[in-house]
Amino acid sequence: MPLLLYTYIATEILAPFFASFLIINAILFLGKLVPLLNMIFDFGVGSGDFLRLCAYMLPNLMLFSIPMASMTAVIVAVTRMVNDNEIMALKANGIGLVRLLPPVFVIALATSLLTYFSAVTLIPQGTLAMKTLFIQMAKEKIDQGVQPGQFSEGLANVVLYIDAVDPQTRQWQGVYVSDMRHGDTPMTIVAKTGTLTAQPEKMLLTLSLADGTLHRANENITQTIRFDRYQVNLPIKAPTEIAGTSLSEVGKNGLSQAQLLEQVTRHGAKSVIGMGMLMEYHVRMAMPAGGFILTILGLPLAMLARPGRRPVGVPLGLLFFVLYYVLFTAGRAIAESGHLPVALGLWLSNILMAFFTVMLTRQVAKESVPLFLTRLSGPALALLARLPGSKIGGKLP
Template identity: 30%
Template structure:
């Protein structure tokens, strides 16, 4: 009987989990969709390249959507079981809430394993492949990274502004370029017009500027200005496969925890440690969300799927607000990277264990009790007004 019951509960979880994965992934992808669509419509980037960019972005989304979808799935699954009085029937047969815990925990184990695979292998591969493809696209069409009337910072150490930009001829006007690639002598370049020329062989882009001036300052406080009629500014793009150009999101866990000595500044090393521990903390949030979602789903039995979805969004917002807050404390070195990244899991684990214990003992949760009192108060107020 127990095996049949565990299988029955387990089968309730995959359908809403898949729906949650598709929904949350689509919502996150919508933030990038407009920019990707613009690359096809305005910049002339081949649709196949944009499709590959979407594929490369998916792993970084899955790192978040797997725990999110698991929370939603267990909320809806246990909300359905409770709403149909199946939880009550199980309890009448002597099965406590602790006895119902193995099926969702087993599913969360699979979700955690999938999330670990994503963070160890898929995220570095996806981010590095996305950057490599973006460089190739930029080499084929230099204007992909330039947008008129916008301060473009796509090139490391540079900010580029163009009043107008013509995609067909790759020409610009009203150009301002702030170049900080040499921190000792930053320069600001003004030009009335110019054009872009990609050089795929040299992995670079060249700005052909006309009728302008170069303003350069030094550490000693001196200032120089040079007027020009024609000036060529070459910008080197990162060569694919170069480890020295990898960002934190592109690095593997091994590269994050054992970076080459002397290559990175202390602030960069701190960011790498935070990235390392946050990648490990997110998969284990699957277990935390499971423990938290079961009691919330049971207490939410009569509110339907829409309320279950809203409740999951509320819990996720609280979790990611806590995640961002503790990460900020870690960046300011008020907490160690381990404490900053794992503290949200610990806090929500304590909350989940408390709610689980209350529900297992058939005690109302403080949250639902508070909402019930608020609803009764509002109802009584409207009843008094109606009586008058």
């Protein structure tokens, strides 16, 4: 009987989880769409590359969408069971809230592990892959934009001109470069051949020139240098970031957990860089743990519903979800100011929310409702009433 019951509850939770996951990710993605649209217009991104960029962005969204979808799924599933009197039937057979915890615990553990995997593995890999794709698209744009017999456009303070392009090797023949990035010291380069290469690991586009001369002028002094090989790092025009992530450097988002700790050791935990790396290390562990706690919290919140009355689990869940991230942000700010150790500051919201979850679970299991939740029922129902198609129909007992 328990295994059959647990399977049934888990199945009821999974359906709203996937629905919530898709909806929440769609909403979050809309907020990131504007910089992507700018990039599409600037670089002429095709549908294939656009889908790849969306896939690389997804791990960053999953850090928030998975915990929220997991908590919402538990609330929706259990509230539905309450409204259909299934929970009442289970209680009549001696199955209370505590005995309903195992399937919710398993769902919470699975979603938190998925969030952790996304944070420590998918986000660094996605960040590096996104930057690599961007630098490759930038190279293709420059490579295709430079036409024989025409002066190039789109490179800030750099003008390119080539006589011809080898159709097989894509090597440039007869290259002229006017580099005005150094202000009062303009530089002109003339070379027999040139090749454009991308260095994703350094986030650079490099023009390798062969057999040429470099001419540089500074006030009344001019220099002419002959070279066999010479490299010029080309500037990349906007966008400089995608979805809030800088494209000019790899940054801490592209580092693994071990690499973050190496940077902390290298720069020192008290330094600005070291503290930033240490905070990123703890954030990747604290947020999945927070998702686990919030998912468990969804069960007692859903059990507050009563048949025939308007459920308040969803608005209360949203309220506590926002409260958790407010506490998380506050703890992070306190840790950054140095008033708390980094680990304590970033885990403080988890500690407080875990304490509250245990307390609420015990009270709801005893069929009692905390007074402050009763007082919150009014604002929660008012929030629910603002949703499209909602009707107020009761309050917490």
